[in-house]
Amino acid sequence: MIKGKCWVADDYVMAYDIIIQEYWTSPIDAEENSKWVMAGVKEEFNKENGFKDQGFTFIVAAHNFAGGGKSIEHVITGLMGAGIQAVFATSFARLQFRNAINYGLPFVTCDGIADGCSTGDELEYYPDEGEIRNITNGTVFKTVPAAPFIAEVGKAGGLMNYVRDKIAKGEPIE
Amino acid sequence: MGMTITEKIMARNSGREHVVPGELVWTDINTVMTMDYLGKTCFDKFRQLGKTEVFDKDRVICVSDHLVPPPNQKFATMLNEWREVVKNHDITHFYDLGRQGIAHQIMVEQGHVLPGTISIGTDSHANTYGAVGAVGYAIGVTDAAVAMATGKAWFRVPSSVKFHITGQWQPWVMAKDLSLHIMGMMHWNGHLIYKTLEFTGPAIQSLDMAGRMTLCNMTVDLGAKNGIVAPDKITQRYLDGVAKGDWDMIASDEDAEYEAVYEININDLAPTVALPDKLDDTVPVEKVIGTKFNKAFVGTCTNGRLEDLAIMAEILEDQQIHRDVNMIVVPASQTVYLDALKAGYLETLVKAGAAIDTPSCAACAGIHTGVAGDGDIVLSAGNRNMKGRMGSKNAQIYLTSPAVVAASAIRGEITDPRVAS
Ligand code: SF4
Numbered sequence: 001m002i003k004g005k006c007w008v009a010d011d012y013v014m015a016y017d018i019i020i021q022e023y024w025t026s027p028i029d030a031e032e033n034s035k036w037v038m039a040g041v042k043e044e045f046n047k048e049n050g051f052k053d054q055g056f057t058f059i060v061a062a063h064n065f066a067g068g069g070k071s072i073e074h075v076i077t078g079l080m081g082a083g084i085q086a087v088f089a090t091s092f093a094r095l096q097f098r099n100a101i102n103y104g105l106p107f108v109t110c111d112g113i114a115d116g117c118s119t120g121d122e123l124e125y126y127p128d129e130g131e132i133r134n135i136t137n138g139t140v141f142k143t144v145p146a147a148p149f150i151a152e153v154g155k156a157g158g159l160m161n162y163v164r165d166k167i168a169k170g171e172p173i174e
Numbered sequence: 175m176g177m178t179i180t181e182k183i184m185a186r187n188s189g190r191e192h193v194v195p196g197e198l199v200w201t202d203i204n205t206v207m208t209m210d211y212l213g214k215t216c217f218d219k220f221r222q223l224g225k226t227e228v229f230d231k232d233r234v235i236c237v238s239d240h241l242v243p244p245p246n247q248k249f250a251t252m253l254n255e256w257r258e259v260v261k262n263h264d265i266t267h268f269y270d271l272g273r274q275g276i277a278h279q280i281m282v283e284q285g286h287v288l289p290g291t292i293s294i295g296t297d298s299h300a301n302t303y304g305a306v307g308a309v310g311y312a313i314g315v316t317d318a319a320v321a322m323a324t325g326k327a328w329f330r331v332p333s334s335v336k337f338h339i340t341g342q343w344q345p346w347v348m349a350k351d352l353s354l355h356i357m358g359m360m361h362w363n364g365h366l367i368y369k370t371l372e373f374t375g376p377a378i379q380s381l382d383m384a385g386r387m388t389l390c391n392m393t394v395d396l397g398a399k400n401g402i403v404a405p406d407k408i409t410q411r412y413l414d415g416v417a418k419g420d421w422d423m424i425a426s427d428e429d430a431e432y433e434a435v436y437e438i439n440i441n442d443l444a445p446t447v448a449l450p451d452k453l454d455d456t457v458p459v460e461k462v463i464g465t466k467f468n469k470a471f472v473g474t475c476t477n478g479r480l481e482d483l484a485i486m487a488e489i490l491e492d493q494q495i496h497r498d499v500n501m502i503v504v505p506a507s508q509t510v511y512l513d514a515l516k517a518g519y520l521e522t523l524v525k526a527g528a529a530i531d532t533p534s535c536a537a538c539a540g541i542h543t544g545v546a547g548d549g550d551i552v553l554s555a556g557n558r559n560m561k562g563r564m565g566s567k568n569a570q571i572y573l574t575s576p577a578v579v580a581a582s583a584i585r586g587e588i589t590d591p592r593v594a595s
Contacts, residue, residue, distance in 0.1 A: 014560075016560070020562075021539075021540060021562060024211075024539075025211050025241075025248075025249075025252070027215070028215055028315065064367065064397070067367075067397060068560070069298040069312075069394045069395055069397070070298060071296060071297060071298050071312050071313065071314050072212075072314070073314045073315055073316060091367060093367065093397065094367060094368050094397070094399055095298065095312060095313075095314065098313065098314065098317070099314045099316070102314065102316040102317065103316070147198045147330075149198050149328065158316075159316055159317070159320060160219065160222060160223065160316060160319070160320075163223055163320050163323065163324065164222070164223050164224055167223055167224050167225065167323065167324070168224060173200055173324055173326050174200050
């Protein structure tokens with residue numbers, strides 16, 4: 001179980017606002033990327049560690065979280081570096097959904113969750129049960145189950161570890 | 175039950191008879207593309223997987239496009255590191271400054287993508303490869319590293335949406351107009367997230383490869399996973415002599431299943447413009463006629479091809495670009511540059527008062543070569559117009575076709591090329 005405070009995003013939080021243009025060519029590094037993560041999303045986050053210092057554990061969103069067709073992985077490492085342990089949304093943009101799986105950061109699909117949470121609410125996430133409990137207001141949400149492969153990659157700590165193990169053991173990738 | 179062309183390609187390359195949307199599969203990768211600003215990270219990650227040699231030196235394609243020629247020391251240093259890492263891995267196809275072009279253009283024009291196969295690139299517009307009947311997916315550096323090591327990548331099989339396009343292409347109306355029209359109709363990142371968009375119908379069969387590339391290129395901006403046009407005679411002619419490998423005429427089955435089918439007749443399609451900040455805020459050109467602008471930009475992986483420069487040259491022949499407009503034209507590759515030079519298009523454009531720059535992404539991503547400053551109003555034939563995309567957040571970007579940009583540049587205000595010519 002993971003427990004912590006959530007930040008509720010608006011619809012259509014774009015990848016290029018999560019990591020603004022200035023940092024697209026920076027190295028992919030959780031610590032570095034987290035300093036300015038979300039800088040383009042809200043004025044209050046547009047300062048060093050602006051988002052990170054809020055101490056959120058979860059992000060709750062409605063549609064198309066991290067959209068806009070940007071493939072940079074800084075978005076995911078930035079969120080992870082800022083202490084985010086899972087993102088719950090009605091839908092995710094494809095490229096960042098994929099990056100999140102590859103880094104083992106749970107991007108969990110959960111219909112209607114944005115309407116049932118406010119920024120600052122205390123949540124508990126039970127990955128095995130597929131359940132999110134909002135402790136502040138007492139509501140419970142069921143998540144959409146993910147393919148077993150995604151859980152396997154998550155367990156390995158991301159695609160890099162998953163593939164490295166397979167290569168080292170000489171196992172086929174299929 | 176039949177399969178769509180995309181499903182067939184996913185099945186074929188994952189060693190299965192049949193796949194259905196939603197399934198997760200590991201597929202063989204024909205080619206992996208990476209470029210200057212992310213490429214070094216790909217190679218670093220690739221080595222972290224315990225490998226020193228890529229799965230196939232001929233099938234990892236390296237391109238310098240975003241940062242060339244380097245506008246500052248930071249990028250010059252990044253490019254040096256990039257060159258070194260490509261050299262160290264003895265990569266066969268390295269399109270560095272002098273042989274460069276925008277990666278997606280290079281991938282198609284140099285025959286690195288083939289019908290019926292899957293190619294991936296560490297840039298969002300890898301969808302462009304669908305123009306030749308390939309599946310082209312944008313991926314991140316982790317996926318690229320894994321593919322460089324193993325020749326494989328994992329995918330979820332997307333469901334297919336068909337756009338059946340009928341009617342005749344009217345004078346001065348281009349594939350870009352159809353793209354922008356679909357953008358306005360479907361809404362940006364709306365119902366097409368994760369989908370594969372298949373373009374069919376007589377108006378597609380009569381569309382040249384440049385137009386097909388434009389159309390497939392912008393499917394990512396609709397939130398789709400990829401776009402595809404089944405190979406036909408035009409594809410065959412295009413690939414003859416450039417294709418690096420064998421391929422066949424793959425097509426969707428008659429009884430393939432689509433999540434939705436949209437019919438569009440282009441007989442009445444007008445030159446189309448996306449208003450600043452939002453891609454799906456599109457209007458027929460007549461709604462914005464007379465809008466003044468001070469910068470014009472034609473290039474990018476969307477509209478920097480020979481056919482685009484040809485239509486501009488036709489419009490700008492013996493004309494002068496308005497004194498209040500700065501126009502920058504950037505051919506999508508050295509090949510396009512040379513062809514346009516030989517055909518005389520560049521001479522026409524230079525005489526009209528356009529500045530030609532060396533092939534690269536240029537100002538498209540706001541990194542260099544003609545970036546936008548405060549108060550600029552840019553009329554661009556690129557693909558993205560969100561705030562700050564080309565530089566200043568206080569600039570406005572209108573997106574449209576090369577024909578509209580050329581016709582408008584003469585008057586210094588948005589003009590309908592059908593009326594002006
Ligand atoms: S031309 Fe623009 S959209 Fe195309 S790859 Fe370069 S930066 Fe990206």
